[in-house]
Amino acid sequence: MAFTRATGKHRRPSRMKRTTAQAAGVAALTTTGVLGTLAAPALAAEPAAEQTGLLPVITIGDSVAEQIDAQAAAQQQAAEEAEAEKKAEAAAKKRAEERAKEAREAKERAAREAERKRLNTYVSPISGSYVSTGYRSGGALWSSGSHTGVDFHAASGTPVHAVGSGTVVEDGWGGAYGNQVVIKMNDGTYTQYGHLSSFAVSVGQTVTPGQQIALSGATGNVTGAHLHFEARTTAEYGTDIDPVAYLRSHGVGI
Numbered sequence: 546m547a548f549t550r551a552t553g554k555h556r557r558p559s560r561m562k563r564t565t566a567q568a569a570g571v572a573a574l575t576t577t578g579v580l581g582t583l584a585a586p587a588l589a590a591e592p593a594a595e596q597t598g599l600l601p602v603i604t605i606g607d608s609v610a611e612q613i614d615a616q617a618a619a620q621q622q623a624a625e626e627a628e629a630e631k632k633a634e635a636a637a638k639k640r641a642e643e644r645a646k647e648a649r650e651a652k653e654r655a656a657r658e659a660e661r662k663r664l665n666t667y668v669s670p671i672s673g674s675y676v677s678t679g680y681r682s683g684g685a686l687w688s689s690g691s692h693t694g695v696d697f698h699a700a701s702g703t704p705v706h707a708v709g710s711g712t713v714v715e716d717g718w719g720g721a722y723g724n725q726v727v728i729k730m731n732d733g734t735y736t737q738y739g740h741l742s743s744f745a746v747s748v749g750q751t752v753t754p755g756q757q758i759a760l761s762g763a764t765g766n767v768t769g770a771h772l773h774f775e776a777r778t779t780a781e782y783g784t785d786i787d788p789v790a791y792l793r794s795h796g797v798g799i
Contacts, residue, residue: 664731667709667795668755670738670774671697676799677771680787693785694737694775699761701770705738707752708792714780716744722773723765726758727780734791735780739773740765 678696699705711730719725722739726746729735742762752758763770776791778784789799
């Protein structure tokens with residue numbers, strides 16, 4: 546009995562064509578590295594590999610394709626989450642740097658302001674002392690007939706301080722004043738410190754409030770150790786102003 550071979554649309558695709566189509570799909574999966582990550586049991590459930598002579602062919606079903614899609618989606622999500630985390634860390638680092646910069650600048654501003662206030666303050670020329678002879682006191686001790694400054698009680702060798710910020714314009718012998726220092730203050734006035742036993746500054750040197758400039762003594766026209774202090778409108782003798790009022794106007798309690 547003779548058999549005829551099916552033709553036309555009823556002809557079943559040859560084994561070679563089916564496996565070739567499957568091979569193309571598997572090749573694509575292989576190049577992406579996805580197929581290699583599939584679990585062995587999933588592949589074991591599918592038909593065995595066939596050999597075309599060119600490429601090993603594996604037939605996969607819908608369940609494996611779904612696993613591949615799910616794995617690809619998970620990898621994509623993980624990559625997106627990692628990128629988001631990286632951006633969040635960078636943003637947090639930037640905010641921390643900005644806060645640190647703001648804190649540093651605020652600290653620097655506070656330090657500058659504190660220094661500005663310090664340089665603008667005034668202090669007594671002798672710490673913990675008092676005025677023993679007042680301004681304009683009369684007597685034969687003074688060539689002008691009255692006291693042109695005030696005397697602060699101080700034993701010889703007591704530290705003498707600049708009452709405020711300024712520049713030394715004189716240091717040396719001052720006749721009746723003995724050893725003296727004259728400072729031009731930053732506000733344009735002058736202060737004088739007389740009867741000193743030694744100096745700690747020199748002409749041209751800048752000084753700050755409370756800085757030690759000398760030691761008290763008994764040089765010049767004196768009856769005992771003390772500090773003679775004057776406030777003047779110029780560096781010259783005869784331009785004196787009330788030194789107590791001067792210090793009080795700058796916040797010094799005398």
